[in-house]
Amino acid sequence: MPSTEAVIAKRFNNLLRPLQVHINRTTVLAGELAEIHGVDKDVCELAAGTHDLFRSEPDFAQIAAAEKYGIPIGDIEAITPMLLHGPIAAAWLENEAGLMDNRVLEAVRWHTFGWPDIDDVGKILYLADKLEPGKINADPTLEPIRILAETNPDQALLQLLQKRYEAHQDRGLEVHPFTLALIENLKSN
Numbered sequence: 614m615p616s617t618e619a620v621i622a623k624r625f626n627n628l629l630r631p632l633q634v635h636i637n638r639t640t641v642l643a644g645e646l647a648e649i650h651g652v653d654k655d656v657c658e659l660a661a662g663t664h665d666l667f668r669s670e671p672d673f674a675q676i677a678a679a680e681k682y683g684i685p686i687g688d689i690e691a692i693t694p695m696l697l698h699g700p701i702a703a704a705w706l707e708n709e710a711g712l713m714d715n716r717v718l719e720a721v722r723w724h725t726f727g728w729p730d731i732d733d734v735g736k737i738l739y740l741a742d743k744l745e746p747g748k749i750n751a752d753p754t755l756e757p758i759r760i761l762a763e764t765n766p767d768q769a770l771l772q773l774l775q776k777r778y779e780a781h782q783d784r785g786l787e788v789h790p791f792t793l794a795l796i797e798n799l800k801s802n
C-alpha cells in the first residue's frame with residue numbers, strides 16, 4: 614500500500630499549476646506563521662499542503678464526492694458546491710490517504726468557513742490561505758492584515774472573517790453559521 618505522502622503527492626501532481634503555486638505559497642506562509650507563534654510547523658505545513666486538493670473539481674464532482682463520503686450538503690453548499698472542497702479533502706485524506714491527525718483534518722475540513730472552536734492549526738491555515746503573496750497581489754488592502762497576523766493572529770483572523778462577512782452581505786449571500794459563531798467567539802475574547 615502506498616504511503617500517505619505518496620498518495621497526497623500523486624493527487625497534488627495532477628493539479629493545475631496555478632493551484633499548485635497557491636498551495637505551495639500557503640504552505641510557506643503557514644510554516645512561517647507556525648514558527649512565529651510556536652505552533653507545530655509540520656502539522657501546519659501538512660494542513661496547508663493538502664487544504665485545496667479538491668479546490669478545482671467541477672460542481673458535479675463536488676456533489677458526487679460529498680455524497681460518496683456522506684458529507685451533508687446544506688443550502689449554502691447546494692448554491693456553491695465548490696464550498697464542499699474542504700470537507701471533501703478531509704474525508705479523502707482520512708479515507709484514501711490514511712491521514713489520521715485530527716488537527717490537520719479539522720483545519721482542512723473547515724478552511725473556507727472557519728469553525729467556532731478553531732484551534733491554532735486551523736487559525737494558521739486560515740490566515741496563510743488568505744494572506745499568501747498571490748492573495749496580497751490580488752488585493753493589496755490585505756497587506757496590513759498580513760502584518761497583523763505576525764503579532765496578533767486572532768485579530769487578523771477576525772478582520773478576515775469580517776471582510777468575508779461583508780462581501781457576502783454585499784452579494785446577498787448567506788453566511789455560514791460556523792463563520793458567524795467564530796466571529797462572535799473572537800469578538801468576546
Ligand SMILES: [Fe+2]
Binds near residue numbers: 665668
Ligand atoms: Fe480552499
Ligand SMILES: [Fe+2]
Binds near residue numbers: 635639664665742
Ligand atoms: Fe486555498
